[in-house]
Amino acid sequence: MDIKELNTQAAVSFDNVKIWYKAAAVDKFPINGGACVLYKGKQIAVFNFTRQGSWYACQNLCPHKMEMVLSRGMIGQDGEHPKVACPLHKSTFSLKTGENLNGDLNAITTYPVKIEDNFVYIGFLE
Amino acid sequence: MKTVVVIGNGMVGYKFCEKFVAKNENKAFNLLVFGEEPRVAYDRVHLSEYFENGDAEKLCLAPRSWYDERGIQLYTNQRITEINRTEQSVTTNKGEVYNYDYLVIATGSSPFVPAIKGVDKKGVFVYRTIEDLEETMQYASDIKGGKAAVLGGGLLGLEAAKAVKDMGLEPHVVEFAPRLMPRQLDHDGSTALEQKMRELGIHVHLNKATQQILGNGRIEGMEFSEGDSLQVQMLIISAGIRPRDELAKSCDLKTGDRGGIVVDKRMRTSDPRIFAIGEVALYKDMIYGLVAPGYEMAQVAVDQILGRETLMSETIDMSTKLKLIGVDVASFGNPFTSEEEAHSIIFENKLQGLYKRINISKDGKTLLGGILVGDASDYNMLLQLQQNKMALPENPEDLILGARGGEGAALGNVMDLPDEAVVCSCESVSKGVICSAVTEDGHESLKSVCKSTKAATGCGGCKPMVVDLVNESLKSLGKTVKESICEHFNYSRRELYDIVKLRGIETYDELLDLVGTGDGCEVCKPAVAAIFASVYNETANRQETIQDSNDRYLANIQRNGTYSVVPRVAGGEISPKQLIALGRIGMKYDLYTKITGGQRIDMFGAQLHELPLIWEELIQEGFESGHAYGKALRTVKSCVGSTWCRYGMDESVSFAIEIENRYKGIRSPHKMKGGVSGCIRECAEARCKDFGFIAVEGGWNVYVCGNGGANPKHAELLAEKVDKETAVKYVDRFLMYYIKTAAPLTRTAAWLEKLEGGITYLKNVVIHDSLGIAKELDEEMQRYADTYKCEWKEAVETPEIRARYTHFVNSDEPDSNIEFVPMRGQKMPKAWTQ
Ligand code: SRM
Ligand SMILES: Cc1cc2nc3c(=O)[nH]c(=O)nc-3n(C[C@H](O)[C@H](O)[C@H](O)COP(=O)(O)OP(=O)(O)OC[C@H]3O[C@@H](n4cnc5c(N)ncnc54)[C@H](O)[C@@H]3O)c2cc1C
Ligand code: SF4
Numbered sequence: 003m004d005i006k007e008l009n010t011q012a013a014v015s016f017d018n019v020k021i022w023y024k025a026a027a028v029d030k031f032p033i034n035g036g037a038c039v040l041y042k043g044k045q046i047a048v049f050n051f052t053r054q055g056s057w058y059a060c061q062n063l064c065p066h067k068m069e070m071v072l073s074r075g076m077i078g079q080d081g082e083h084p085k086v087a088c089p090l091h092k093s094t095f096s097l098k099t100g101e102n103l104n105g106d107l108n109a110i111t112t113y114p115v116k117i118e119d120n121f122v123y124i125g126f127l128e
Numbered sequence: 129m130k131t132v133v134v135i136g137n138g139m140v141g142y143k144f145c146e147k148f149v150a151k152n153e154n155k156a157f158n159l160l161v162f163g164e165e166p167r168v169a170y171d172r173v174h175l176s177e178y179f180e181n182g183d184a185e186k187l188c189l190a191p192r193s194w195y196d197e198r199g200i201q202l203y204t205n206q207r208i209t210e211i212n213r214t215e216q217s218v219t220t221n222k223g224e225v226y227n228y229d230y231l232v233i234a235t236g237s238s239p240f241v242p243a244i245k246g247v248d249k250k251g252v253f254v255y256r257t258i259e260d261l262e263e264t265m266q267y268a269s270d271i272k273g274g275k276a277a278v279l280g281g282g283l284l285g286l287e288a289a290k291a292v293k294d295m296g297l298e299p300h301v302v303e304f305a306p307r308l309m310p311r312q313l314d315h316d317g318s319t320a321l322e323q324k325m326r327e328l329g330i331h332v333h334l335n336k337a338t339q340q341i342l343g344n345g346r347i348e349g350m351e352f353s354e355g356d357s358l359q360v361q362m363l364i365i366s367a368g369i370r371p372r373d374e375l376a377k378s379c380d381l382k383t384g385d386r387g388g389i390v391v392d393k394r395m396r397t398s399d400p401r402i403f404a405i406g407e408v409a410l411y412k413d414m415i416y417g418l419v420a421p422g423y424e425m426a427q428v429a430v431d432q433i434l435g436r437e438t439l440m441s442e443t444i445d446m447s448t449k450l451k452l453i454g455v456d457v458a459s460f461g462n463p464f465t466s467e468e469e470a471h472s473i474i475f476e477n478k479l480q481g482l483y484k485r486i487n488i489s490k491d492g493k494t495l496l497g498g499i500l501v502g503d504a505s506d507y508n509m510l511l512q513l514q515q516n517k518m519a520l521p522e523n524p525e526d527l528i529l530g531a532r533g534g535e536g537a538a539l540g541n542v543m544d545l546p547d548e549a550v551v552c553s554c555e556s557v558s559k560g561v562i563c564s565a566v567t568e569d570g571h572e573s574l575k576s577v578c579k580s581t582k583a584a585t586g587c588g589g590c591k592p593m594v595v596d597l598v599n600e601s602l603k604s605l606g607k608t609v610k611e612s613i614c615e616h617f618n619y620s621r622r623e624l625y626d627i628v629k630l631r632g633i634e635t636y637d638e639l640l641d642l643v644g645t646g647d648g649c650e651v652c653k654p655a656v657a658a659i660f661a662s663v664y665n666e667t668a669n670r671q672e673t674i675q676d677s678n679d680r681y682l683a684n685i686q687r688n689g690t691y692s693v694v695p696r697v698a699g700g701e702i703s704p705k706q707l708i709a710l711g712r713i714g715m716k717y718d719l720y721t722k723i724t725g726g727q728r729i730d731m732f733g734a735q736l737h738e739l740p741l742i743w744e745e746l747i748q749e750g751f752e753s754g755h756a757y758g759k760a761l762r763t764v765k766s767c768v769g770s771t772w773c774r775y776g777m778d779e780s781v782s783f784a785i786e787i788e789n790r791y792k793g794i795r796s797p798h799k800m801k802g803g804v805s806g807c808i809r810e811c812a813e814a815r816c817k818d819f820g821f822i823a824v825e826g827g828w829n830v831y832v833c834g835n836g837g838a839n840p841k842h843a844e845l846l847a848e849k850v851d852k853e854t855a856v857k858y859v860d861r862f863l864m865y866y867i868k869t870a871a872p873l874t875r876t877a878a879w880l881e882k883l884e885g886g887i888t889y890l891k892n893v894v895i896h897d898s899l900g901i902a903k904e905l906d907e908e909m910q911r912y913a914d915t916y917k918c919e920w921k922e923a924v925e926t927p928e929i930r931a932r933y934t935h936f937v938n939s940d941e942p943d944s945n946i947e948f949v950p951m952r953g954q955k956m957p958k959a960w961t962q
């Protein structure tokens with residue numbers, strides 16, 4: 003898969019989801035932490051923000067050094083934004099909008115998540 | 129409405145705008161600004177940081193919207209090509225004409241490029257704008273690993289040399305004068321600096337007059353006057369500046385013989401409607417290549433235009449401190465007094481590359497200036513003493529040697545400065561203004577004080593003093609100085625430690641609900657994780673998602689997202705059988721192996737899912753975690769000691785192993801390292817460690833609070849000639865006290881520096897039990913030692929923990945993006961492309 007391509011892909015919103023991919027059971031995801039889902043060759047970081055009772059998904063690729071690591075990052079909150087900090091150099095990204103909160107890296111792509119029958123679903127366009 | 133036109137949107141031009149809009153309250157003026165560069169004014173002083181982060185935005189002094197919101201019409205990428213003084217108008221390179229009532233020329237300067245044969249060759253650069261840097265970086269990446277020279281060994285040249293080094297090239301500084309920084313340093317100061325530069329890997333060539341640039345189209349070398357030459361593939365010219373006075377010349381404003389627009393103390397040129405400020409202005413026959421005088425000029429011009437009689441200072445302070453390059457160099461006041469004018473006190477330590485000189489007036493009352501090389505930590509205070517003509521201590525040599533014998537520093541307290549003392553010279557902010565921002569205007573944090581007073585927003589050199597002033601002012605109001613760890617907890621680490629312990633809190637969320645706000649972040653989570661580890665001796669496995677990235681997976685993450693594996697090799701002692709086991713496992717998992725600086729073996733390139741497999745095998749072979757990833761004990765380095773060494777006074781290896789096993793696994797505010805040497809030859813470098821033991825006749829000397837790393841510090845003597853049990857007891861107490869009280873990510877040396885009373889106080893706590901807590905500290909440390917478990921064993925044996933080690937939750941496939949390339953018979957990650 004071409005790494006650069008994923009980084010520039012348009013974010014998916016709830017309304018334009020075409021496919022809800024059934025990723026894994028809820029309890030496979032650490033409390034207040036993330037794990038990585040493989041979907042058609044794409045790596046998606048999925049976060050179980052237990053404390054807020056919410057779920058987020060974004061590309062696993064950190065645009066700083068193009069490494070597939072974001073799912074192993076620590077999550078937290080920066081003002082209004084739920085965020086993830088990259089484990090390599092602590093770039094932080096909003097999990098809502100994908101924007102880089104502590105620098106001016108490209109925004110990351112975010113994906114909608116829904117939970118049904120204790121399963122985590124991620125929304126894709128194709 | 130009247131119009132002010134500013135030519136030049138550089139540092140001083142911007143400062144003019146900032147000061148102008150602040151004072152132009154009744155909006156009686158239009159402000160038009162023309163800048164030739166493509167971007168809005170940026171911080172040239174910190175230009176070199178662009179190498180580190182490639183982030184032009186960070187350097188920006190104010191975004192374009194700032195100008196819009198204040199009604200300033202800003203035209204970037206437009207050069208003024210003509211000034212018509214009779215029409216009172218300027219013409220742009222697009223041919224547009226604008227009228228002015230007042231004109232401010234802030235066109236700065238350009239790098240001086242000497243007329244050397246061949247300077248126009250490819251690969252020769254200057255160092256002034258972001259574009260210059262971009263071109264240089266581009267070229268540097270094409271000649272990776274090559275050599276590059278900087279022409280000029282002044283302040284800027286040295287900074288450029290460091291940047292060249294950071295670009296991965298071999299740096300050479302070529303200076304015409306017989307010494308480095310000839311305008312700031314004397315001969316011996318320069319020699320000390322030269323030594324430091326060599327240690328940094330920067331080659332220095334003095335007394336070299338460059339005759340021509342060699343090469344066919346592209347630079348291949350430099351030839352000097354004595355026929356000798358230097359092969360380089362790149363050259364940065366940093367040979368001084370030339371004021372950009374071309375516009376002034378073409379409209380017949382008075383300029384100096386060697387360039388620069390002549391201005392009076394009102395910053396007026398020979399045409400009263402035209403002002404010149406910054407590096408283009410020739411004031412008192414001098415061009416000042418620093419921002420602070422430029423900012424003062426901007427203030428004067430603003431006031432003059434608005435009808436206030438502010439005048440430029442008679443004398444301009446040219447004190448400077450070299451920044452960024454990892455060597456302390458400073459020069460202040462008059463560094464070069466003659467014997468008739470002053471006494472100079474000089475301290476030199478060639479071994480450590482230290483050179484300090486202070487010039488004291490003949491009557492011994494005032495400090496005239498000085499030079500600091502190797503250690504400029506006292507620069508700010510010395511500068512204050514000099515500028516405010518403050519009284520000197522009885523023995524002025526204490527100023528550079530520190531008070532010997534008695535307690536307390538010779539330099540006194542920041543609060544002793546007079547209120548008028550200018551603390552931030554870039555923005556001319558005085559001590560009084562900073563203190564009253566706290567005491568009168570109610571600012572309570574450093575950030576808001578800096579924002580409102582602008583102190584420490586220029587070169588940042590005064591920041592340590594501003595911190596002290598803010599803290600002292602807060603204390604004077606009876607406010608406790610909060611070292612709160614982040615926006616989610618309004619408590620210091622020490623307070624959180626007590627809260628966790630006294631209230632028996634066991635999870636992060638519980639603590640956040642009880643005394644915090646919001647949902648936490650990457651700063652407070654690991655800090656709190658460390659507190660839980662210290663209070664309960666729990667491993668990083670229990671609350672894995674609040675651990676720092678390396679702790680979460682019990683391994684250090686590497687460039688390509690793989691991990692390293694470092695088993696404990698206590699005291700550095702390893703048997704041939706263990707070496708074979710490591711070799712076998714390394715080969716099986718195709719790991720890159722290397723001997724570390726901590727006397728053990730690091731195996732790199734393990735993928736996440738391989739970690740438990742590798743550790744399982746290591747544990748079977750009798751290894752355990754080396755905690756190379758944790759804020760915890762790393763290694764206790766040993767020398768071979770009296771078992772083999774003919775000089776050994778005691779068994780250093782046995783002691784190192786014993787002590788490493790005693791403290792292993794304990795989490796602390798920062799990592800801790802130890803060392804044990806068998807005699808004072810000190811082969812184990814015990815005095816460079818957080819704690820160290822050296823065998824001497826009749827016992828062990830105990831040292832604490834040393835480290836290597838970014839800010840090397842030698843450890844201090846805690847106790848002399850004590851037996852082993854006593855030595856261990858003291859270090860137990862010392863470490864426990866440190867663990868309980870230090871701020872997050874503070875090594876022991878930095879902690880001691882902040883501890884009021886310093887080593888004397890620490891000795892009292894540890895040896896004389898002045899706080900009455902020794903028994904408690906002893907027991908807590910013993911409990912750690914008794915409850916140690918290897919967290920990797922725990923991880924491998926517990927299925928739920930083991931399950932964390934997969935790259936995907938929904939697939940067993942490994943990460944297909946990880947790529948390695950071969951290197952010297954082993955492998956390494958594929959290099960980053962950006
Ligand atoms: C592997 C090793 C370099 C080597 O190849 O020799 C190393 C590697 C790292 N060091 Fe180091 N340091 C290593 C010995 C040292 C030493 C030498 C020593 O211990 O005698 C020092 C200076 C001594 C000291 O600490 O006082 C050292 C001073 C640092 C520092 C600066 C600490 C400071 O207080 O300024 C850091 C950064 C930090 O900890 O914040 C650091 C951080 C790192 C990190 C953890 C950076 C990171 O987060 O990725 C590197 C991890 C490599 C890895 O993945 O395993 N490393 N590091 C050495 C491992 C020793 C070991 O067996 O555990
Ligand atoms: C790498 C580096 C490190 C430095 N470090 C320090 C330091 O540590 N401490 C310190 O005090 N100083 C330092 N300086 C010096 C400091 O940057 C300068 O003193 C300061 O920038 C001068 O400001 P200025 O506005 O006069 O000139 P400039 O910042 O150069 O701005 C002048 C601007 O005018 C523009 N201009 C010129 N002619 C025209 C025209 N005809 N029409 C339109 N626009 C025009 C130029 O393009 C430029 O943008 C450093 C400089 C460099 C390059
Ligand atoms: S000095 Fe330490 S932290 Fe820096 S590159 Fe080497 S191993 Fe990494």
Ligand code: FES
Nearest residue numbers: 064066088091093
């Ligand atoms: S790779 Fe993510 S911050 Fe550097």
